[in-house]
Amino acid sequence: MTSRLTKLGLFLAIAFLAPFGHAQTSARKLVYATSKSITLTLPNDFDINVAASGLRRVRFFAKSPDERIFATGMYNLADNTRGAIFILEGWNGTTHSFSRVTHYLDNLRNPNNVAFWTDPATHQSWLYVPLTDKLLRYKYSAGDEHPTSAPEVLMHFPDYGLNYKYGGWHLTRTVAFANLHGSERLYLTAGSSCNYCQEREVLRAALVSMHPDGSDQRLLAQGLRNAVDLEFVPQLDGGALFATNMGDDHLGDKLPEDTFFELDSNDKPGAIASNHLDAPANFGWPTCYFANGKPVHDATPLPAMPKPGDMSTESERPAGAGPPSHSTATSTGYANADSAYGRQSGIAGAGTNLSAGGGNITAPDPNASLGKPPAALTSCDHVPPAYTTFAAHSSPLGLAYFGSENAALKNSFVVALHGAGHPRIGTGYRVVRFSPQDHTPRDFITGFMTRDNGKPVVHGRPCGLLQIAPDTFLLTDDYLGLVYYVHAKA
Helix, strand or coil, rough: HHHHHHHHHHHHHHHHHHHHHHCCEEEEEEEEECCEEEEEEEECCCCEEEEEEECCEEEEECCCCCCEEEEEECCCCCCCCCCCEEEEEEEEECCCCEEEEEEEEEEEEECCHHHEEECCCCEEEEEEHHHHHHHEEEEECCCCCCCCCCEEEEEECCCCCCCHHHHHCCCCCCEEEECCCCCCEEEEEEECCCCCCCCCCCCEEEEEEEEECCCEEEEECCCCCCCEEEEEECCCCCCEEEEEECHHHHCCCCCCEEEEEEEECCCCCCCCCCCCCCCCCEECCCEEEECCCEEEEECCCCCCCCCCCCCHHHHHHHCCCCCCCCCCCCCCCCCEEEEHHHHHHHCCCCCCCCCCCHHHCCCCCHHHHCCCCCCCHHHHCCCCCCCCCEEECCCCEEEEEECCCCCCCEEEEEEECCCCCHHCCCCCCCCEECCCCCCEEEEEEECEEECCCCCEEECCCEEEEEEECCEEEEEEECCCCCEEEEEEEC
């Protein structure tokens, strides 16, 4: 009897773990154009289809108040004004695909995501569009295929920096609504201007919140190097705000870990306290990084700010000049390395730490009234804990939480790991899942990168996630310009 009970307990334990770490998987070949396909591997009880294609650097989703699917497109990697907001329409339940794509807005400067909010007093709905230089909102009515009035400008951002090749000037801004501490507010993140430096603007690598009309702007957190997705999860801790975040690139291939944070919640003290904040929370960057799930102090000297008049962008430098010089610049073997987007001539070393100011060093900070950039931390004792961490350079982007209404994905987070910019590192390029109980990411969809005789081959890069039904979500691939439909088999 004891032996039988032991075997039964082992069977139940395996059954409990199977959806996360031990489920059987199989490969699915997805044709997305003539003679073009990608093969992805996922659990046998799920299926995947190409729902839309031909979308230039498609990023994140939002569902409108009238249940339509909106998506953003950033066109390419450069700072440009060719971005767009699409509506995915004409769903075909047999082919699991959209029949048409409507361009709702065009000629936008790097739109990363969008969010909707409906005023409970007036019932007017609004579409929020964060761009590199400003936050806009447009009036929205059911069935609109384009804005019917001019946008309101709610906030301006510092909008210059070094080309992404020189340490990660982050072009994206991200918005989300969250009902925390008795009020619904808009939350916005902006990434750092650089890989590793002392910032001069308060909103770099930071989180702010405001009323939906843009008033009462508050600085809540700093030291978030690049928090690309925000998600409010009503089912956890009385309602909690979560974020994915990327570490810097100057500590080699194994460090720092990328992070996932619970920023704040209603039922327990969060890292931020949005209604009675004495000082912004500091999540550590640039002087604290995560290793083995814990914050560690970085002894690398911070570079000084560049002098006024220094060149800061690729277009301002003479042809073939290479990256701007700096006394603390180092090389870790990435110079002229292949990137996920092909060979990048003149690419700076991952250890080249340059601040973004350049010729804009004397430009006023548009958000100076919010506070000041944080001083470099001398200790990591008060850095908020990570909810979980990912392997270095995994680049976590989109996240979604699947609550108790789901069966196969019940009570689990799903996160898209965009993948290391230098594929030889090999981290990321997959979709993972984990539960709030064990916080351990495990593979869910793989195949976005493979190796051919040891050489990495990038096939796709997962980005944004949107749950649209129980055990069902949309997933973007901004490398191939695809939208995938992922669903549990009936």
